[in-house]
Amino acid sequence: MEAGIACSLTGEEFAGAKPDEICSAFLDVLPSSGRDDIARVELEAVSTTEARARVTDGSGNVLVEMDHAIMVREMSLDSWRVFAKSVARQLGR
Secondary structure, eight states: OOTTOEEEEEOHHHHSSOHHHHHHHHHHHGGGGOOSOEEEEEEEEOSSSEEEEEEEETTOOEEEEEEEEOSSSOOOHHHHHHHHHHHHHHHTO
């Protein structure tokens, strides 16, 4: 995991994977955004098919906030990885 970036997950019962695996999926790809001001990633499994991410800087300012929904299946580690890549792309814009 990326040192210095905190990660938390709520709604673990809907997540479809372990919190540390999900956080690793995000922390592994966020550096590709080119941002060096990321301090915290707050993840939420809203349901078995919906997730939410909020990325903030050290002052608590929101850098990006995104929702992710899948229709055909439930959230899994692969779904979280796809979501993480989308968040990183958005941060890089």
